[in-house]
Amino acid sequence: MINNKTGVVIKKVHLHFGGPKTGSTAIQDYLTENRNILLDKSIYYNIDLSIQYGYDLYDSIQSGNGLPLFECLKDSLPDDKLTDILNQLIADNKISVISSEAFVELNTEQLYRLKDALIKENISYEVSLFIRDPIPAILANYDQTIKRHKQTKTFSEFIRSDNSIWKYYIYVNRIITVFSNEVILHSYESHKKNLLPFFINKILKVNIDVNEFWISNRSLLPNERVLLRHLNNYLDQDIMLSVSDYLLLNGIEAIPSSFDNVSIEDIKYLTSLYEERVNNLNKWYFSDKDESIFLWYLSRNQNTKKETFYNLPAGYNVSNGGIGNLKETLNMFFVMFVN
Secondary structure, X not given: OEOOOOOXXXXXXXXXXXXXXXXXXXXXXXXXXXXXXXXXXXXXXXXXXXXXXXXXXXXXXXXOOOHHHXXXXXXXXXXXXXXXXXXHHOOOOOEEEEEOHHHHHOOHHHHHHHHHHHHHOOEEEEEEEEEOOHHHHHHHHHHHHHHHOOOOOXXXXXXXXXXXXXXXXXXXXXXXXXXXXXXXEEEHHHHHHHHHHHHHHHXXXXXXXXXXXXXXXXXXXXXXXXXXXXXXXXXXXXXXXXHHHHHHHHOOOOOHHHOOOOOHHHHHHHHHHHHHHHHHHHHHHOOOOOOOOOOOHHHHOOOOOHHHHHOOOOOOOHHHOOOOOHHHHHHHHHHHHHO
């Protein structure tokens, strides 16, 4: 982009920070597959550097083209290396997009280092970040640990461990502290049904038809969740990753009612942890927007009575962690992989 008054080349970058479990993989897949179309609209999404670093951006589950930049900052590599990575990811006369949900894991010092490097290179910037409602976010994180990290705990056990912390409150405050008014913050649940058009048309301000509905890393269905959790006890990591990938690519998108792991006690426990933080975030960052965050996504439906949030599926037994008919889920596994 060239300033018409000075004739100076202006570099501009859009940093997409995720956050985790907010459709980042779908956005990154779309950017990768449509990068030539977007380039015609002056949107530059460089995947060559990631490929050089050994990342497969055509994988079914990826983490965007920003991983080389993230690792440079995380590993405290020299300034000349940081500058080199930025200059490869950012093109003249274009709006360059750098995306990775890993960016939210950078600490304040590392974020300031990124900001200072951008300023030093005369690169204008903006940061986009989606934030999830606490209970859906923790449910999604639970599913991810089952799919990718051999999780065997029930949901009740999981939320009382250190792995289930709702970190968005920390992410948002840290990122806004560093980048202040350049942060574009949105509620994921408010836009999840049209996430790609919203990101491409509204955030990047690109006039292009986005009709595709991409699901790259969906939630698990109840029988899938039970199946994988139990198989995690017996099969090694590589086999479980293959099983998980097969389910993700061949199943259907989970719907809210498929989360059969949540008991009344679980919801009360999570509410006690996060209700105040949700209220604070809404007051500080969403008071002037037509969107907000909630503890639980069903509260977005004004016609749904609160008692229905806690209804459990017929036959669900909290005491056994919702195991249900294990024979049925094992039969499902053998049918899928034998056929």
